Each structure stands twice: as C-alpha cells, then as structure tokens.
Amino acid sequence: MRVFVTGATGFIGSVIVKELIEAGHRVTGLARSDAAAQTLKAAGASVHRGSLEDLESLRRGAAAAEGAVHTAYFHEFTHASLMTRLRVLFGGSPGGTLSRFMAATVATDGRAIQTIGRALAGTNRSLVVACGTMAMGPCHLATEDDAPDPRAVGALRASEAATLETTSFGVRASVVRLPPVHGDGDRSGFLPRLIKIARKKGVSATLGDGGNHWPAVHRLDAARLFRLRSKKDPQVADIMGSRKKAYRCERSLRLSDDASTCRLSASRRMKARKTLAGLHRSYPSITRRPAR
Numbered sequence: 001m002r003v004f005v006t007g008a009t010g011f012i013g014s015v016i017v018k019e020l021i022e023a024g025h026r027v028t029g030l031a032r033s034d035a036a037a038q039t040l041k042a043a044g045a046s047v048h049r050g051s052l053e054d055l056e057s058l059r060r061g062a063a064a065a066e067g068a069v070h071t072a073y074f075h076e077f078t079h080a081s082l083m084t085r086l087r088v089l090f091g092g093s094p095g096g097t098l099s100r101f102m103a104a105t106v107a108t109d110g111r112a113i114q115t116i117g118r119a120l121a122g123t124n125r126s127l128v129v130a131c132g133t134m135a136m137g138p139c140h141l142a143t144e145d146d147a148p149d150p151r152a153v154g155a156l157r158a159s160e161a162a163t164l165e166t167t168s169f170g171v172r173a174s175v176v177r178l179p180p181v182h183g184d185g186d187r188s189g190f191l192p193r194l195i196k197i198a199r200k201k202g203v204s205a206t207l208g209d210g211g212n213h214w215p216a217v218h219r220l221d222a223a224r225l226f227r228l229r230s231k232k233d234p235q236v237a238d239i240m241g242s243r244k245k246a247y248r249c250e251r252s253l254r255l256s257d258d259a260s261t262c263r264l265s266a267s268r269r270m271k272a273r274k275t276l277a278g279l280h281r282s283y284p285s286i287t288r289r290p291a292r
C-alpha cells in the first residue's frame with residue numbers, strides 16, 4: 001500500500017515512516033525543506049515537496065496514495081509561512097498574538113485534513129490523524145467512547161471534527177488520541193520538561209499524595225497503532241459508516257423542519273428519526289454531536 005505521511009520528519013511521524021516501510025508499505029513523505037527531503041530519502045521514503053499551507057500540494061500527495069497519515073502540526077511559530085506569521089504578529093493587538101497563532105494552527109490543521117480527506121473521497125481509503133488526549137475532560141477515566149469535551153484545553157483543535165467529517169464523503173478515517181509521547185530523541189516533550197524542572201528545583205514534585213495517573217505512550221507503540229489503523233478494519237468501517245448515516249439522517253431531518261425545503265414524507269421522516277435513534281444507542285459518542 002502507498003501511504004502519504006505528513007509530519008514525516010517529526011518525532012512521531014519519523015517512526016511511523018519506519019514502521020510502515022518495515023511492514024512492506026511504500027511511503028511518500030511531505031517535506032517542506034531540503035533538509036526534510038534528505039531525511040526522508042535516507043529513511044527510504046519518497047519525497048513530496050509541499051507544506052501544510054499549500055493545499056494543492058496536500059491534495060496531490062493524498063490523491064496519489066492509497067491511504068494517508070496526518071501528523072504535521074505547527075508546534076512552533078517558525079512552522080508557519082511568512083504570510084501567516086505576519087498576520088499573527090500584525091493582525092491585531094500585541095496582547096492577542098498567542099490567540100491569533102493558536103487560531104492559525106487550528107484553522108491550518110482543519111483545512112489540511114479536509115483537503116487530504118477530499119482527495120481520498122469515495123474510495124474507502126484510510127486517513128489516520130494524530131490528535132491529543134487533552135481534548136478529554138478532566139476527573140474521569142476517558143475511553144474511545146468519549147466525545148471531546150468542548151471545555152477541555154485540547155478541544156480547541158479541529159482535528160477530530162474535521163477527520164470525522166471526512167467519513168461523510170467515503171473516507172475510512174480514524175483519530176489517534178495521543179497522550180504525551182516519549183522515547184529516544186525526545187528533547188522538548190512532556191517528560192524532558194518535567195525532568196528539567198526537577199533538575200532546576202532540585203526536587204521532583206507530585207500533586208497530592210502522588211497517586212494520580214498520567215497517560216503516556218512510547219513512540220514506537222504509537223507508530224504501530226498508526227500502521228494498524230491504516231489497514232482495513234471492518235469494525236472501524238462499521239463505526240464510521242454509522243457516522244455517515246447519522247449525518248445524512250440529521251441533514252434530512254433538519255431540511256424537513258423547514259417547510260420551504262421539506263421534501264420528506266411523514267413516513268420517511270419517522271424512518272430517519274428511528275434510524276438516528278438506533279445509531280445514537282449503538283454509537284453514542286460517534287454519532288451524537290457534543291453539546292456546546
């Protein structure tokens with residue numbers, strides 16, 4: 001299988017590339033610089049020049065592949081194009097720079113996922129997108145059945161919603177919610193930061209009695225999961241097919257509420273309502289939109 005990988009030179013993306021190649025897949029990695037292109041070639045991947053903000057490059061990369069993995073993200077100001085940086089810096093009051101940068105990262109990510117999804121549309125090809133557990137609410141054990149909590153810090157990210165949206169046009173999409181990822185080469189992640197603070201303060205502090213848990217994953221395990229999600233999986237197809245069906249029912253019912261656009265007979269409206277209720281029962285977090 002030929003897989004298009006964005007963020008292929010990143011901390012997680014680089015091991016996903018290795019994992020996919022070792023499993024016999026052909027990888028094309030997105031590279032935005034000569035250095036990134038060299039790294040990808042050395043890893044045995046083909047190079048596709050482009051960037052997160054060059055939507056045409058993303059479209060072409062995904063269209064030529066049988067599946068895509070999206071891990072690229074602006075984690076630093078320098079990851080954005082010059083135009084975006086100028087807009088962030090001078091597009092409003094100096095106090096709003098951070099929120100303008102966050103908004104740019106979220107919008108860029110959403111557009112990138114949508115573009116890749118459109119390029120894969122209608123073919124049941126896979127799209128696996130990296131996201132974070134920070135979209136989960138605090139104070140309870142979160143599972144894959146939980147929808148993102150709109151009040152959580154990470155819920156600002158558009159990744160999950162944009163990825164789910166792609167299922168409505170025939171993409172076999174999954175989101176991998178990553179906790180802090182660790183492993184060789186981790187210099188700026190969560191653990192190195194904790195270690196740095198402990199070194200500086202001379203003490204490794206814990207909250208309360210230290211019994212609290214923090215999820216974590218080794219980057220090699222994360223890479224394996226991305227590879228497995230890229231493969232055909234009937235259960236994933238079933239869940240995502242249900243999401244698509246729910247979208248259609250919601251849309252028909254919404255249109256039928258408006259007398260001017262109503263084209264559904266009473267019996268078909270009732271059928272759509274019944275189908276939607278059944279989907280909500282079977283896949284509550286997948287088919288229900290989170291309450292705002």
Ligand SMILES: NC(=O)c1ccc[n+]([C@@H]2O[C@H](COP(=O)([O-])OP(=O)(O)OC[C@H]3O[C@@H](n4cnc5c(N)ncnc54)[C@H](OP(=O)(O)O)[C@@H]3O)[C@@H](O)[C@H]2O)c1
Binds near residue numbers: 013072073074
């Ligand atoms: N690491 C963690 O602990 C963790 C935890 C939860 C979620 N995640 C998520 O997992 C994903 C991957 O994280 P990571 O730690 O591997 O990130 P990373 O090491 O910072 O890598 C980011 C990747 O994105 C690429 N990139 C940045 N700006 C780009 C642009 N304008 N155009 C094209 N590519 C661009 C970078 O390319 P260059 O090499 O050219 O800079 C790099 O390959 C992200 O979505 C992240 O938020 C990570």
